[in-house]
Amino acid sequence: MSTPPAVVRRKIAVESLSHAFEIDGRTVPVLTDVTIDVAEGEFLAIVGPSGCGKSTLLNIVSGLFPPSVGRVTVDGVPVQGINPRIGYMFARDALLPWRTSLANVAFGLELHGESPAGREAKARDLLRLTGLAGFERSYPSQLSQGMRQRVSLARTLATGPDLLLMDEPFGALDAQTKLVLEEEFLRIWERDRKTVIFVTHDLFEAIAMADRVAVFSARPGRIKSVVAIDLPRPRSVTAGRFGPRFQELYDRLWDDLRYEVVAAR
């Protein structure tokens, strides 16, 4: 499993994409001329200072709204409206508070018209996979932040998406819980290698998990550099962290990123 597939197929193509928001009648550019491809089965991490348009890029890829300029294709098809083959996860768990864990995980399947028995079985499996067996009947208000984010991950995986967009999915967690969830997500991801775009503030997280890391500039965001992470897989989020190669990659990326973080202030 440590070698990438022989034939690399292009999953996502972002072509000369720019975007601006209208805020109080002013035009605020958030992305300028972003071009990047993501291969099938690739784990791409995006790091950049706050407000650099990382989330906007994910929103555009997911089809929530079209870009001002440019084009995005998924599987060669231009994005037009929301694509249910995409799984999207936020830093906020965004669980429906009136649904149990089980019903939250089953929500997407329910919307797609899956039978009650089928969706319950799938939801149970996923809760087991994310370490929440025994909490099927708990409401979000009865769970810790970390557990809620596990439910959210299970919900994202439930509809069987082949592309995952993750917007700082572990950003709101405490440091230890975050490590545990990163480790588990990596384990789940390495089993079936879905294509992932993973937005984060955390450079450690990006290097530990991704195949490539793209550094975004301060707003309006553009791609400053893309660095391939050639650490061997399967990886461990914690174990590789103090190796010399990790350090090299970290220094290189931090050099690029630090400049932008300072510029953003």
Next chain:
Amino acid sequence: MLRTNLWRLAVLLVFAGAWEGTTRGDLINPFWVSNPSRIVADLWKAFASGSVFLHIGITLYEAFLGFVTGAVAGILAGFALARWDGLSRVLDPYVTALNSLPRVALAPLFILWFGIGVTSKAILAFSLVVFILLVNTYAGAKNVDQDLVIIARLLGANRRQLTAKVILPSSIPWIFAGLRLGLAYALIGAVVGEVIVATAGLGFLISHAAGVFNTTGVFSALIILMVIAMLLNELMKVTERKLLRWRPKIPGI
């Protein structure tokens, strides 16, 4: 809890004792304010003879009719306005205007149109309840957490599913707050209508007793109304707790 209840009982006893004491002597003439012992005797007589049940039944029936029709219409209208922006833009000034009209002032008109029987009171109750539910449902539907809406859309929810599975459930606490308030107002509508003109009902008892200077009768009817309102409110709270099990427990609610 027992302590609290004992104190509550003490408050009641002190109040009733003061009332009784001042009206037993020459301080205050019970002709104007009655007193607890007369009221208890009057209530006892009314319930023992069964004569009061008809009036309770009529008032409850009117309030119930107005409450149910008003709640259904208000909830539906609230959702319609929340989900169709064009509709709410056009109707907004009219809703505001009607809502600021003191609807109790419409009672004479309703009685003129619908007679002195049950219908005019039910319609008065309806007119009070419908706006409370409309405003609350609208606010609830508009205040839905946008994260939930986005995630549901990303998971593939269409418009109808979004309404039924996200916006409706997240508005339930707001709707319940409206229902509790609406229930009290339904009772107000029924009683006010009866006070103006009626042939039966607790409001009729009040205005009839006051007309013949029977303050004891007025207080008896008021106490029955108070107990009914409190019981209905408790019933609503229990239902709400059952339906909203998912909410985190907030002390004091």
